[in-house]
Amino acid sequence: MTDASKAADVSGLVASVQSPSRRMALQIGLFTVLFLAAAIASGALVASVGGSPTEVLDALIDGSLRSPGAWGRTLVEMVPLALVGVGVVVAFRAGYYNIGLEGQVAMGALGGVVVALEAPGPGFLVIPLALVASVVTGGIWAGLAAAAHARRRVDVLISTLLLAFVAPNIILFLVARDYLLLDTTPLNSRRASQSERIPDSVHLPELNLFGNTVHVGVPITIVLVAVVAFLLARSVWGLQMRMLGQNLLTARRAGVRPGWVGGGALVFSGAAAGLAGGMFLTGAAFRLQDQIANDFGWHGLLVALVARLNAVAVLPVAFFFALLRTGSGFLAATGISRTVTDVVQALFVVAALLPGAIMTIRDRRASRRLAVHSATRVAPAPAR
Amino acid sequence: MAAPVLELRSISKRFGPVVACDRVDLTVQPGEIVGLLGQNGAGKSTLMKIVLGLVPPDAGEIRIKGQARTVRDPTHAAAVGIAMVHQHFSVIDALRVWENVRLGGRGRLDAAELRAEVLALGEAYDLVIDPDARVGDLDASQRQRVEIIKCLRRDPAVIILDEPTSVLTLAESRRLFDGLRAMVSSRERAVVLISHKLEEILHATDRVVIMRNGRVVEEIATCAADPPTLARAMVGRDVSLRTEASALGLLDELTGKAVTDHDQGGEVVLRVSGAAATGSDGRRLLDGLDLELRAGEILGVAGVEGNGQAAVTELFSSLLSLDSGEVEVDGRVVPTGVPGAMAAAGVGVIPEDRHVSGCVLDLTVAENLILADTDRVTRWGILDRARIRTHAQELIDRFEIATPSADIAFRLLSGGNQQKVVLARELSSDPKVLIASQPTRGLDVGAIEYVSSRIRAAADEGVAVLLVSTELEEILELADRISVIFRGRLIGTMARSEIDLDRLSLMMGGKAA
Numbered sequence: 001m002t003d004a005s006k007a008a009d010v011s012g013l014v015a016s017v018q019s020p021s022r023r024m025a026l027q028i029g030l031f032t033v034l035f036l037a038a039a040i041a042s043g044a045l046v047a048s049v050g051g052s053p054t055e056v057l058d059a060l061i062d063g064s065l066r067s068p069g070a071w072g073r074t075l076v077e078m079v080p081l082a083l084v085g086v087g088v089v090v091a092f093r094a095g096y097y098n099i100g101l102e103g104q105v106a107m108g109a110l111g112g113v114v115v116a117l118e119a120p121g122p123g124f125l126v127i128p129l130a131l132v133a134s135v136v137t138g139g140i141w142a143g144l145a146a147a148a149h150a151r152r153r154v155d156v157l158i159s160t161l162l163l164a165f166v167a168p169n170i171i172l173f174l175v176a177r178d179y180l181l182l183d184t185t186p187l188n189s190r191r192a193s194q195s196e197r198i199p200d201s202v203h204l205p206e207l208n209l210f211g212n213t214v215h216v217g218v219p220i221t222i223v224l225v226a227v228v229a230f231l232l233a234r235s236v237w238g239l240q241m242r243m244l245g246q247n248l249l250t251a252r253r254a255g256v257r258p259g260w261v262g263g264g265a266l267v268f269s270g271a272a273a274g275l276a277g278g279m280f281l282t283g284a285a286f287r288l289q290d291q292i293a294n295d296f297g298w299h300g301l302l303v304a305l306v307a308r309l310n311a312v313a314v315l316p317v318a319f320f321f322a323l324l325r326t327g328s329g330f331l332a333a334t335g336i337s338r339t340v341t342d343v344v345q346a347l348f349v350v351a352a353l354l355p356g357a358i359m360t361i362r363d364r365r366a367s368r369r370l371a372v373h374s375a376t377r378v379a380p381a382p383a384r
Numbered sequence: 385m386a387a388p389v390l391e392l393r394s395i396s397k398r399f400g401p402v403v404a405c406d407r408v409d410l411t412v413q414p415g416e417i418v419g420l421l422g423q424n425g426a427g428k429s430t431l432m433k434i435v436l437g438l439v440p441p442d443a444g445e446i447r448i449k450g451q452a453r454t455v456r457d458p459t460h461a462a463a464v465g466i467a468m469v470h471q472h473f474s475v476i477d478a479l480r481v482w483e484n485v486r487l488g489g490r491g492r493l494d495a496a497e498l499r500a501e502v503l504a505l506g507e508a509y510d511l512v513i514d515p516d517a518r519v520g521d522l523d524a525s526q527r528q529r530v531e532i533i534k535c536l537r538r539d540p541a542v543i544i545l546d547e548p549t550s551v552l553t554l555a556e557s558r559r560l561f562d563g564l565r566a567m568v569s570s571r572e573r574a575v576v577l578i579s580h581k582l583e584e585i586l587h588a589t590d591r592v593v594i595m596r597n598g599r600v601v602e603e604i605a606t607c608a609a610d611p612p613t614l615a616r617a618m619v620g621r622d623v624s625l626r627t628e629a630s631a632l633g634l635l636d637e638l639t640g641k642a643v644t645d646h647d648q649g650g651e652v653v654l655r656v657s658g659a660a661a662t663g664s665d666g667r668r669l670l671d672g673l674d675l676e677l678r679a680g681e682i683l684g685v686a687g688v689e690g691n692g693q694a695a696v697t698e699l700f701s702s703l704l705s706l707d708s709g710e711v712e713v714d715g716r717v718v719p720t721g722v723p724g725a726m727a728a729a730g731v732g733v734i735p736e737d738r739h740v741s742g743c744v745l746d747l748t749v750a751e752n753l754i755l756a757d758t759d760r761v762t763r764w765g766i767l768d769r770a771r772i773r774t775h776a777q778e779l780i781d782r783f784e785i786a787t788p789s790a791d792i793a794f795r796l797l798s799g800g801n802q803q804k805v806v807l808a809r810e811l812s813s814d815p816k817v818l819i820a821s822q823p824t825r826g827l828d829v830g831a832i833e834y835v836s837s838r839i840r841a842a843a844d845e846g847v848a849v850l851l852v853s854t855e856l857e858e859i860l861e862l863a864d865r866i867s868v869i870f871r872g873r874l875i876g877t878m879a880r881s882e883i884d885l886d887r888l889s890l891m892m893g894g895k896a897a
Contacts, residue, residue: 236758236765242747243755249741253701253733254756255724 023359030355038351042344051336063330064323072212074319074326076284079217080105080276082318084300086225087272089311092304093232094265095245098145100160101273102297103167104138106290108274109281110171111137113181113288116198116281123201130202131278138274139267141167146263156266164297172290181288195288204283217279222315229311241265273297299325306352317352324348387450389414389541389574390435390466395444397430404430405441406598412542414572417564419589419606421579421618427598428578432544436461436468449541459488465541469531469548477520484519485534505533510563524551524689528560536567543567544576549584550854551689554889561588581857582611582618594618650679653848654731654817658709660872661695669695669704671872675850677817682839682849684863685874688892689854692872694736696852697821701733701741702726714816727756732815734806736822736852742806745795749787750776752794752805757813783808784834800831807835811842818842821852836862856888868892 043053064074084101091098098104111133119126141163148154174181176193183196204215232238240261243251248258276296285292299321306321307313328341390412397405405427412418422428433439435446437455446453448464455461458468475484482498502515511529513522519530528551535543545564549557561584564575579585585592585606592609594602594617602617654677661670670692677683687693698704699711705721712718713729720726726733735742743752753776754761761771776790785804787797794802803823810818820839824832839862843849852869853859859866866883867874868891876891878884 234767234769236762236767239747239751239758239767243744246746247741247744249701249703250744250755252703252723253727253741255702255727257723 027355027359030358031352034351034354035348038347042347045340045343046336049336049340051334051340055334056331056336059330059334060324060327062327064327067330069212070326072209072214074322075212075214075218077322077326078315078318079215079221079283080280080296081300081303081321082221082225082314083276083279084273084296085303085307085314085318086228086311087269088301088304089307089309089314090228090232090241090272091265091269092309093245094241094262095248096146096149096262096266096269097157098142098160098266098269099157099301100142100145100162100164100297101269101300102293102295103160103164104141104270104273105277105280105293105297105300106167106171107141108134108138108277109285109288109292110167110174110277111135111274112278112281113195113198116202117181117196123203126202127204127282130282131275134274134278134281135271136274138277139271141274142270143263143267146259146266149266150259150263160266168290168293171288171292175289183287193289197287198282202282203286204279215279215283217283221279225311225315232311237261273300276300302349306349306356308356320352388412388447389449389572390576391447391450392431392435393445393447395431395434395446396442397434397439398442403598405434408444408595408598408600410593410600412574412576414541414574415568416590417568417575417577417588419577419579419585419592420595421582421585421592421614422595423580423618426595426618428595429546430598431595432468432546432576432578435466435544462488462538462540465539466544467535467538467540467542468544468546469528469535471546471548471550473527473531475519475527475530475534477518479519480515481513481517481519481522481530481533482515484530485515485537487534501537502533505536509536509566510559525553525556525560528552532563541572542574542576544578546578547580548577549579549581553688553892554856554885555893556688557584558587564588580618582614585614586611596620650681650846650848652676653679653714654850655712656709657712659699659706659711660708661699661704661706663695668872670699670706670709673709673869673873675867675874677848677850679816679846679848680843681864682843682851682862683877684859684866685850685852685869686856686859686866686888686892687854687869691869693821693852693854693869695872696850696869697733697735697819698741700726700731700817700819700850701735703741724756727813730814730816732810732813732818732847734803734810734818734820734823736825738802738806743794743802746793748791749780749785749794749797749805750790753779753790753809753812755809757809779805779808779812783838800827800834803827803831803835807838811838811847815847818847818849819852820849822854822858823851824858825855 046053046056065071112130115130115133119129145156145159148159149156172193175195176182178184181195183194204217206213206215240256244256244258244262303314303318303321307317324345331341388411392408392410395405395408408431420428434441437457437460453464482502485502486498499515506512511533513526513529567573568575577589589606592604592606593600656673656675659670659673663669695704702723702725710717711720718725718729750772754772761768773790780790783804786801824835839849851862864880865877867877
């Protein structure tokens with residue numbers, strides 16, 4: 001190729017690629033504007049139902065950060081969200097759209113509770129065993145979808161979603177039978193559908209951080225997310241996963257086995273959700289009932305989307321979601337109904353998701369322009 | 385003389401810094417066939433897109449039958465008398481011919497009338513086709529007829545054909561040109577034939593307009609033109625190399641005296657025997673394909689599109705498993721359809737559409753350069769970034785890939801450079817066999833020359849190359865031996881020196897000679 005044509009190529013290229021710093025500035029600008037808009041809309045909504053926006057904001061902050069022990073609770077709340085989120089990042093990157101996390105969280109808690117209640121032995125043995133059981137049951141629940149996809153091309157989106165509705169019903173069945181998991185102790189004389197409380201020895205050990213209590217799940221989660229982020233970016237496994245998610249045919253040609261790598265990613269996300277369920281059980285809930293998953297699955301899915309499938313970003317985003325979750329618990333005191341806080345939460349999610357969507361649309365337009373460019377690119381100048 | 389049917393006055397169009405059309409004037413008289421000649425990227429397609437209303441011009445005027453018009457979109461273009469037969473057909477496989485012909489129209493469907501119309505038009509212009517055939521069952525040349533009939537139905541003043549022969553055999557092309565002649569002789573109608581092949585322009589047109597770098601550089605009556613003049617006008621310099629002859633469609637140049645047979649002394653490294661495969665829709669993709677390929681030779685597989693070329697590439701990309709038959713590389717049987725097996729056995733592939741199976745657009749250039757071969761840059765399953773970067777930089781230098789950095793997204797490279805990345809990756813892993821499927825499709829002359837010379841060099845170093853292409857020029861340019869693929873099997877093989885275009889053309893049409 002001649003130098004002249006090389007130069008033409010590069011100039012055509014640079015013209016169409018935006019500088020990263022401008023991109024970043026644009027994205028931050030979008031975030032700010034949309035967050036302000038969400039805040040204003042939320043305030044208007046609260047005012048319209050007769051509440052005081054400042055009081056509500058106060059309550060949110062009190063509940064999540066300011067009151068004694070609050071940020072510890074928020075960190076604990078962050079654990080399941082971040083674990084589910086990082087699993088979703090992995091599965092989605094590989095192109096396996098697992099949206100049934102809620103069921104996998106519940107099944108993880110089920111596996112954990114069985115071990116926690118039945119396994120004899122000291123806590124330091126039973127706790128890891130219970131968590132392993134959570135990982136396994138969560139993984140199996142996603143594995144069903146993976147197997148159905150590998151063998152019969154059953155759509156993962158649909159199978160995972162439907163399995164999510166099966167899980168709580170299985171749990172409900174188990175915790176309503178006294179010969180199975182129903183709590184038959186005198187404390188539960190009304191025979192509410194729930195399991196026995198797990199013994200104190202299998203509660204996750206707690207740490208004291210400046211007067212806030214968190215369990216060991218918090219540091220473990222942070223380390224796990226960091227490891228997954230590193231592997232996604234830097235390992236062969238991560239590269240194969242990204243290849244698979246973006247171009248199935250190229251990936252297969254390069255030797256990536258979709259069943260193993262993609263199915264593996266799906267099972268991994270189920271296992272991470274299962275671990276989330278196990279940690280919630282042994283660190284906060286302590287007993288099983290059908291609604292054990294507590295929306296962690298759905299919210300964790302949103303965490304991954306808001307983080308734009310970036311594993312590192314999962315942690316701060318999960319913290320933000322945890323903030324809204326713990327904070328809204330305090331809202332009842334302000335007389336605002338729970339539905340309103342749900343709407344407020346949703347507004348912030350939309351505000352967080354939109355900049356990504358806008359950037360994607362921009363990129364697509366740009367690449368379409370680029371395609372026109374290269375199709376009509378001026379032919380190389382004559383060689384001398 | 386009557387008013388021109390189409391007149392373009394000083395049309396300009398820029399895309400960012402690129403001038404696609406620069407004050408282009410073009411006049412088309414009724415009753416003539418105008419050839420619009422130019423390399424890829426000369427601005428032919430943009431000009432026609434402007435006429436069709438697909439791209440708004442920055443400046444200039446379009447007059448149709450003497451009247452100034454602003455063409456809003458292709459439907460509007462059809463209404464004012466402009467119709468185009470695109471390179472890629474817009475027909476619906478599941479529908480019948482008469483239904484397809486009616487697409488885009490309004491009002492009540494009258495099957496009997498449409499059938500009669502299809503038959504009448506077919507009769508008049510030698511485009512005979514069964515109106516009740518399902519388009520999915522037709523071959524490429526028949527589909528093209530459907531497209532043309534669809535255009536003719538609206539009785540357009542100008543019909544534009546964009547590279548119409550890329551899906552046709554030589555004989556079919558000649559027949560098409562005779563049909564075009566019939567179209568313009570009988571009515572107040574004109575045809576614009578877009579092409580980058582000199583031969584067909586000389587064969588089929590009355591007048592040639594040559595574009596280069598967005599400008600009309602020459603306008604000449606076809607009877608006064610000869611290939612060297614046209615080629616010089618088109619490329620902007622004297623054309624001598626065989627590569628360029630192939631890029632310009634000069635078949636005579638390629639079959640001429642300068643051809644010698646290449647040494648074929650190498651060992652057989654690739655052997656396919658009795659390969660048969662079925663598509664997911666139950667269609668036979670390969671039907672008893674046999675082939676032997678020796679180290680250091682280039683075997684060209686010619687044929688009309690849709691005769692199993694895609695399946696051959698897929699087979700060697702491990703994307704297709706055989707129902708029966710075997711593939712042996714270097715004497716060892718390689719399982720088919722097992723991810724990575726072909727690559728591991730030493731088969732490199734330059735796929736027909738690199739975006740489908742050659743690269744991952746959103747990974748970086750450096751990552752795309754190591755896709756199938758991560759072992760060399762990996763320790764304990766962790767990618768060594770420094771080594772990926774040096775590897776990438778080395779290939780970028782060696783293959784002259786124009787990119788500001790190895791770490792930008794592959795999607796941002798131009799087509800020619802993307803193809804170079806694929807080529808660099810496939811050749812750098814020291815393949816025993818290289819499958820090249822239409823490796824120069826859509827590239828400009830400079831890039832074509834480059835890619836061709838790399839493939840030749842690889843063969844000279846002992847790589848066995850299988851070149852699959854529907855462009856006869858590409859095959860004649862590179863191949864040492866030529867086989868024809870027809871309905872999923874290879875029929876007849878001839879050495880480079882025995883090439884006889886007529887015989888080749890017959891074989892491509894399925895008549896074993």
